[in-house]
């Protein structure tokens with residue numbers, strides 16, 4: 372049985388915006404955090420976080436790929452496409468009792484872990500972005516939910532001793548439904564804002580109403596086909612709530628498109644249309660948006 376202190380050891384794979392935010396939050400909660408580097412790196416790295424007008428710095432130990440030390444608890448906070456390759460790169464350091472927690476948006480990754488491990492999943496409405504000068508800016512405080520998809524269980528000891536100490540971080544017995552709800556909302560807001568280069572709030576305008584209605588209908592139909600009726604029935608309301616509460620925001624997909632980076636579309640709308648229960652549905656607007664975003668094309672015609 373690991374000691375309480377050992378339950379607070381976390382290795383972080385993907386110290387970008389969200390990884391930096393949680394490295395700071397976990398360290399502030401008394402956890403020992405180690406950053407996993409992709410190549411030969413310095414022995415320690417100082418990460419700077421701007422949050423609520425304050426600048427905080429923490430210096431974390433770094434662990435290079437050749438380090439053979441076992442990893443008891445792993446947080447994966449890369450973009451969706453990097454989750455599987457990143458885990459693969461350190462799989463020799465995982466053990467049968469290691470805990471793997473994936474905090475990336477979308478679905479369709481981390482389903483085939485080594486040693487028969489099952490990934491815990493987290494989803495957060497915290498926001499952070501990487502400043503070109505190298506530091507991370509916390510854009511907003513939200514809620515983080517963590518659980519084991521498909522398994523209703525009491526929070527494990529590691530949750531109680533680390534993540535459970537963070538403000539607004541909850542154990543979620545139905546995290547799979549939570550992930551589907553987030554996926555469905557992202558399937559509507561992310562590709563529309565990215566394809567039409569608009570902020571979230573603009574989707575509520577009359578210009579985008581036909582597109583919003585059509586896309587909500589398609590995504591709801593897909594969710595129903597996948598057995599996610601509760602997600603489907605509240606989707607339009609949920610989408611409008613997020614559009615209003617984040618009206619000034621640029622979605623992460625729009626930021627990726629504007630920054631010339633690959634988007635997470637394959638793990639959001641791509642996951643939805645490729646789901647085995649959904650393949651009989653046409654979902655033409657989803658397909659059109661996926662094509663446009665994959666090609667980096669900006670759409671102008673706002674009729675579905």
Ligand SMILES: NC(=O)c1ccc[n+]([C@@H]2O[C@H](COP(=O)([O-])OP(=O)(O)OC[C@H]3O[C@@H](n4cnc5c(N)ncnc54)[C@H](OP(=O)(O)O)[C@@H]3O)[C@@H](O)[C@H]2O)c1
Nearest residue numbers: 385386387388389390448449450451453457475476498499
């Ligand atoms: N940012 C937010 O506000 C926010 C909010 C909610 C959810 N999310 C989700 O959280 C995930 C991460 O987003 P993010 O904004 O933090 O992205 P990000 O800033 O691009 O960070 C991803 C990090 O992963 C690193 N990485 C990629 N492959 C790796 C590997 N094999 N080994 C080690 N590190 C690796 C990247 O390194 P390089 O920089 O060297 O490429 C980068 O530092 C995404 O799924 C996103 O949708 C983000």
